[in-house]
Amino acid sequence: xxxxxxxxPQTARTKPEEEARVSGWVHRIRxxxxxxxxxxxxxxxxVQLVFSEASPPAADLTLExxxxxxxxxxxxxxxxxxxxxxxxxxxxxxxxxxxxPCQVNGDIARMGxxxxxxxxxxxxxxxxxxxxxxxxxxxxxxxxxYLRSQDFTEIKTSKLxxxxxxxxxxxxEVAYFDRRVYLAQSPQFYKEAMVASGMERVFExxxxxxxxxxxxxxxxxxYVSLDVEMGFIDSERELIELERGLLAHIFEEVSRKNAADLxxxxxxxxxxxxxAKAPVIGYEDAVRTAxxxxxxxxxxxxxxxxxxxxFDINPEAERFLCEWSLAEHGSDLVFVNEFPRRYRPFYAYPxxxxxxxxxDALFRGLEITTGGRRQHNYEAFVETLPxxxxxxxxxxxxxxxxxxxxxxxxxxxxxxxRLTARILGLANVKEASLFPRDRRRVEP
Amino acid sequence: xxxxxxxxPQTARTKPEEEARVSGWVHRIRxxxxxxxxxxxxxxxxVQLVFSEASPPAADLTLExxxxxxxxxxxxxxxxxxxxxxxxxxxxxxxxxxxxPCQVNGDIARMGxxxxxxxxxxxxxxxxxxxxxxxxxxxxxxxxxYLRSQDFTEIKTSKLxxxxxxxxxxxxEVAYFDRRVYLAQSPQFYKEAMVASGMERVFExxxxxxxxxxxxxxxxxxYVSLDVEMGFIDSERELIELERGLLAHIFEEVSRKNAADLxxxxxxxxxxxxxAKAPVIGYEDAVRTAxxxxxxxxxxxxxxxxxxxxFDINPEAERFLCEWSLAEHGSDLVFVNEFPRRYRPFYAYPxxxxxxxxxDALFRGLEITTGGRRQHNYEAFVETLPxxxxxxxxxxxxxxxxxxxxxxxxxxxxxxxRLTARILGLANVKEASLFPRDRRRVEP
Numbered sequence: 055x056x057x058x059x060x061x062x063p064q065t066a067r068t069k070p071e072e073e074a075r076v077s078g079w080v081h082r083i084r085x086x087x088x089x090x091x092x093x094x095x096x097x098x099x100x101v102q103l104v105f106s107e108a109s110p111p112a113a114d115l116t117l118e119x120x121x122x123x124x125x126x127x128x129x130x131x132x133x134x135x136x137x138x139x140x141x142x143x144x145x146x147x148x149x150x151x152x153x154x155p156c157q158v159n160g161d162i163a164r165m166g167x168x169x170x171x172x173x174x175x176x177x178x179x180x181x182x183x184x185x186x187x188x189x190x191x192x193x194x195x196x197x198x199x200y201l202r203s204q205d206f207t208e209i210k211t212s213k214l215x216x217x218x219x220x221x222x223x224x225x226x227e228v229a230y231f232d233r234r235v236y237l238a239q240s241p242q243f244y245k246e247a248m249v250a251s252g253m254e255r256v257f258e259x260x261x262x263x264x265x266x267x268x269x270x271x272x273x274x275x276x277y278v279s280l281d282v283e284m285g286f287i288d289s290e291r292e293l294i295e296l297e298r299g300l301l302a303h304i305f306e307e308v309s310r311k312n313a314a315d316l317x318x319x320x321x322x323x324x325x326x327x328x329x330a331k332a333p334v335i336g337y338e339d340a341v342r343t344a345x346x347x348x349x350x351x352x353x354x355x356x357x358x359x360x361x362x363x364x365f366d367i368n369p370e371a372e373r374f375l376c377e378w379s380l381a382e383h384g385s386d387l388v389f390v391n392e393f394p395r396r397y398r399p400f401y402a403y404p405x406x407x408x409x410x411x412x413x414d415a416l417f418r419g420l421e422i423t424t425g426g427r428r429q430h431n432y433e434a435f436v437e438t439l440p441x442x443x444x445x446x447x448x449x450x451x452x453x454x455x456x457x458x459x460x461x462x463x464x465x466x467x468x469x470x471x472r473l474t475a476r477i478l479g480l481a482n483v484k485e486a487s488l489f490p491r492d493r494r495r496v497e498p
Numbered sequence: 499x500x501x502x503x504x505x506x507p508q509t510a511r512t513k514p515e516e517e518a519r520v521s522g523w524v525h526r527i528r529x530x531x532x533x534x535x536x537x538x539x540x541x542x543x544x545v546q547l548v549f550s551e552a553s554p555p556a557a558d559l560t561l562e563x564x565x566x567x568x569x570x571x572x573x574x575x576x577x578x579x580x581x582x583x584x585x586x587x588x589x590x591x592x593x594x595x596x597x598x599p600c601q602v603n604g605d606i607a608r609m610g611x612x613x614x615x616x617x618x619x620x621x622x623x624x625x626x627x628x629x630x631x632x633x634x635x636x637x638x639x640x641x642x643x644y645l646r647s648q649d650f651t652e653i654k655t656s657k658l659x660x661x662x663x664x665x666x667x668x669x670x671e672v673a674y675f676d677r678r679v680y681l682a683q684s685p686q687f688y689k690e691a692m693v694a695s696g697m698e699r700v701f702e703x704x705x706x707x708x709x710x711x712x713x714x715x716x717x718x719x720x721y722v723s724l725d726v727e728m729g730f731i732d733s734e735r736e737l738i739e740l741e742r743g744l745l746a747h748i749f750e751e752v753s754r755k756n757a758a759d760l761x762x763x764x765x766x767x768x769x770x771x772x773x774a775k776a777p778v779i780g781y782e783d784a785v786r787t788a789x790x791x792x793x794x795x796x797x798x799x800x801x802x803x804x805x806x807x808x809f810d811i812n813p814e815a816e817r818f819l820c821e822w823s824l825a826e827h828g829s830d831l832v833f834v835n836e837f838p839r840r841y842r843p844f845y846a847y848p849x850x851x852x853x854x855x856x857x858d859a860l861f862r863g864l865e866i867t868t869g870g871r872r873q874h875n876y877e878a879f880v881e882t883l884p885x886x887x888x889x890x891x892x893x894x895x896x897x898x899x900x901x902x903x904x905x906x907x908x909x910x911x912x913x914x915x916r917l918t919a920r921i922l923g924l925a926n927v928k929e930a931s932l933f934p935r936d937r938r939r940v941e942p
Contacts, residue, residue: 056730076709077730079696079903097649097698118903122730125573148874148900178695185682191652198639210722211912212933213657213705216941227680229671231711235940237672244933247619247942250620253631254541255733259656265677278654286500286521286566334781335838444782455619459523459562459594460648470654489656496679497660498690498895 059101066127067139102138118150187317196307208257211244218281237263245283272484285466302330328385344371400442403427425466432456504542504777507581510571546582562594629759640751655688681707689727715926728908746770772829788815847871869910876900
């Protein structure tokens with residue numbers, strides 16, 4: 055029977071006279087002459103092993119080797135966690151070569167991001183890096199659980215598509231037998247189709263692809279998209295209400311289950327209360343507010359004094375709007391709605407001649423969601439296409455979706471890595487992807 | 499406030515004097531002269547609407563249009579479900595064109611599979627087809643929930659890979675900026691990497707790709723793979739034990755939550771008790787048993803009498819082994835282990851010179867899982883490569899996985915569509931994929 059590292063203090067209290075067995079990785083070795091202290095790391099945490107003269111020799115051990123040891127658990131105030139294992143038997147299950155390409159037990163601030171990503175098998179062993187993916191797993195779990203509680207059905211749709219819903223740009227091409235298909239940029243069409251298929255409320259957790267050439271701390275060419283779509287809505291307001299509740303639940307779960315992970319990054323727990331009452335600001339007001347805060351931020355900087363210098367909800371505006379929301383509404387989450395038609399795709403539902411029922415969610419300075427109500431009326435859809443330079447004959451599947459009974463509907467998507475990164479305050483979204491892909495990186 | 503169709507009987511009992519509003523699709527129209535009965539379908543079920551002379555005219559309605567109606571709920575023994583809504587107001591939210599390409603309210607046995615797949619937006623509206631995806635959603639939910647309860651961490655890994663773990667065959671090529679990458683056949687390497695990264699126990703739900711040219715009722719070119727990997731195991735027996743518990747939990751949840759869906763397909767609930775004690779049979783015994791059952795099945799057929807005619811666990815053997823398991827062990831699930839090395843990839847862990855610690859799971863006549871313990875020893879891995887015609891320089895990422903401390907480990911994958919199809923007795927696995935991809939089909 056294996057005991058987990060985290061349970062050794064308890065075992066030392068209740069069964070000190072029985073040998074226990076622990077297995078894991080050699081995290082640290084401190085040779086004190088006659089005695090060697092080894093920190094063993096397993097999936098649950100760490101425990102100190104004590105090799106004395108009565109133990110098998112520890113001289114053979116290398117950092118990151120996988121071992122299984124037996125020994126007597128003992129309370130020791132000076133040991134991390136208050137207990138240790140006094141080793142009586144040692145088995146080396148896998149000897150690590152000493153040329154480790156990165157230092158697992160060190161400070162990750164000293165590892166560059168390229169080293170971290172080049173060596174995922176080793177870098178994820180670092181408890182602080184591991185904690186990123188503990189948070190991510192809880193985000194995905196809470197996302198699905200909340201939506202199921204609201205009567206949503208989980209769907210899985212194809213990532214191989216005949217073309218992009220939003221035109222043919224920024225698509226990766228796949229050689230599919232004797233033809234060309236593309237990797238889906240989003241499950242947009244499919245989730246709308248499943249709402250119209252009578253499921254009404256659907257969600258999907260799946261990869262999405264953007265063949266964008268630029269390499270920024272905000273972008274991934276492959277990311278995990280947390281997608282939601284629902285029928286029988288009147289406007290984007292119901293979607294914002296849904297996302298407030300959804301994020302509040304995710305934040306609650308992360309606060310509850312990832313306290314140690316948040317502590318490892320020294321960040322406050324995201325506030326469920328603030329998310330549940332996050333403000334909504336119209337696009338025009340948002341641009342004005344961003345400019346006001348920009349002026350306030352750098353009153354003496356050139357260009358800031360003489361009027362507006364932010365003309366869109368760009369990354370700079372996102373940061374200022376989040377500052378504004380936190381200061382004025384106590385919320386690090388803010389929704390911007392009423393985006394102009396020129397910034398939204400053809401399927402965005404117009405609220406008037408110039409505006410759409412669409413929105414973004416900004417969280418801690420970064421856009422994490424785009425969403426909105428979609429056009430469900432076939433005639434209006436056909437009429438709109440020329441404005442976007444699109445042709446009906448290229449959108450036959452979309453047309454079929456609207457021709458045979460499609461309820462008013464809308465949805466949104468949350469970028470899973472972006473949300474993870476903003477919760478933990480990571481500088482680069484790639485840190486929140488186990489195996490990120492960018493223009494240069496396709497390994498490991 | 500919208501009332502769901504399933505709640506109308508209750509509303510008719512408790513608030514018959516209040517108008518209720520229901521929304522959904524026009525499933526059936528029966529014009530009786532002065533009175534028209536319309537069956538409305540929403541995500542929860544169906545309800546009968548009654549249009550009398552006091553109601554707005556129903557003449558405009560077309561099948562599959564989306565409507566919102568108000569009316570008084572009333573108990574009526576002759577109505578399906580025992581209640582109906584007597585309509586006072588009608589709003590047509592989306593008028594369906596009358597040229598429906600398939601009949602939603604008919605018998606799906608009359609729809610060919612190509613019609614079903616060509617018209618997913620309509621065919622999924624058929625309650626029987628919809629039920630397939632209700633079952634699938636529960637499978638995915640139960641899979642994740644059980645593994646979390648066993649301390650597994652959910653991971654999301656890249657589907658764009660530099661090459662296939664198992665060599666370069668049957669891969670789809672992706673044009674990735676100025677280079678070529680491939681769609682992952684499985685997350686095999688990544689899940690092993692995350693076990694070795696200290697997560698120890700991981701699972702992933704994600705698409706997987708096989709560029710197999712043959713088009714059979716068993717194969718999909720894109721499928722949802724339910725992947726599991728765990729560290730610190732001694733043999734495949736622990737994996738089989740895990741999968742027994744996992745499938746038992748999935749079957750329990752499907753039995754509990756999908757009773758109506760199982761009834762729609764007239765199939766028995768899969769037995770959790772049988773799964774929990776499913777038999778394990780070695781490869782050689784399995785081949786012998788399959789031949790015995792083949793001979794018993796068709797004693798007079800040519801070739802069957804004169805000795806063995808099954809030489810491998812092929813689809814025919816899978817069917818006979820499941821018959822044997824059901825007859826002799828009362829289980830529609832059976833595990834075959836000890837597969838010969840020649841049938842398994844290089845990373846399969848050898849139990850002796852000829853056999854490996856690997857296994858398949860067969861369920862109701864079909865292989866739904868391949869798995870096994872993997873090689874974790876670097877020297878043994880290097881030694882094995884030439885046997886498989888592989889070169890170390892092409893497997894550097896795999897080598898790094900084993901060089902720096904890798905615990906004994908193994909795992910398995912369940913084909914989500916195959917499991918769904920076998921639970922419901924679907925003839926073709928494509929029926930269990932919302933948007934299946936095969937050599938000819940990439941739309942919708």
